[in-house]
Amino acid sequence: MPINLDTQGLITISQLKETRTKKVNLSKGEVVLLDCWAKIALAEKGVEYEPELRTCLGAKSDLLLKSNPIYKKVPVLLHDGKPLCESTVIVNYIDETWPSPPLLPSCASERAKARFWADFIDKKVIDAVCNIWKSKGKVPGTAKNEFIEILKQLVGALGEKDFFGGDSFGFVDVIAIPLTCWFYAVEKFGGFKVENECMQRETVARILPDPEKVCEFVIMLRNMFGIEQ
């Protein structure tokens, strides 16, 4: 039985088939940011799924509110009916439940480094991205500088490696990559350019929304919040 992506980014796993299938039906017409983490992690594990994407705005389903009563938002993973919430918690769970191929390194100190950078991205990058697209009028220099400084830290952590995980795509890469599809919107509203070579990986390229679509989504959000003039 495949995984069904329910409304608003819920993923229900009833039975899993561990295959290396590439068969996925994905619609890139709608932008759902926050469940990309879980989808990329599952895809890396070779799990077949057929998502039905819905927009992440609009009325929240009873299932979502029941599954995540504390935050009332996506992402939510349902495994045999049991809910899991929060992106890093979900990706950790996926890695522990389906250990092959591993997303976290085997060495404890490298695992700590991976958790450190995942925590850094979770705490710093999302807020920095929001500070730019939520700005009314000209984006303050402080917001731009903060975003650039954060990116420099991440570039420093990546160094000469292909992935944060070293030779293989790993935990931090899963956490970092969905945010890269927002860089185009950040560039447009922030007035600067970010080099983005992350879209080449197959699991990423087929899962992440088109950056142009993300930009349209951001314009819609800005109108909703009364930011767009």
Place this chain on the structure above:
Amino acid sequence: MAEVKLHGGWASPFSNKVVWALKLKGIPYEYIEEDLYNKSASLLKYNPVHKMIPVLVHGEKPVCESMVILEYIEEMWPQNPSLMPSDPYDRAQARFWIKFAEDKGVAVWKMFFSTGQVLENAMKAALEMLQTVEKHGLGEKKFFNGDNIGLADLAFGAIAYWLQVLEDVMGVKLFESHKFPSLHEWFENFRKVPVIEENLPNQHEMVIAFKRRRETLVTSA
């Protein structure tokens, strides 16, 4: 075993969580008290990103961020006692609450640094955090980790203990037993765990130190 060192602060909730984990596991370590207004070259070398305590150094390899350190300690020394459940789903639940404590506990620290409307908002957020944990956190369990304390208990234990200190410093009352009976009972059990009881920093001394710092913050605002 490679040498373990902890760069910490005696009055820091983040640093004390790591002390509790090390003591619970009986891991010998060297403690280095950092002057947060004059940070050591070692600290800046080991934590160039955040430049903050705590930092655990194990055989010259640094680990930063308190909850990352706690997971590292649990992985390196998984026995005696185990501080995380063994079942992946229960581990995910523990990690959810640990993250909640980190994300929402910020309101408590924010109270200390705020005045006026910002302070009011921080107090409101802190109350909401307590209400959520009271309603959803423990269920029927004695501790977040079940019958014995675990990493999630350390995360919330730090918040509860330091909240009591800040209530005293700022003359406010948030964590009231009649409003949060389940959390209060949990906290009394937490404080009575022998290793925790023996390793709680002196509340009276913290109140004095924090009051002095608060006066400086408020007058310079």
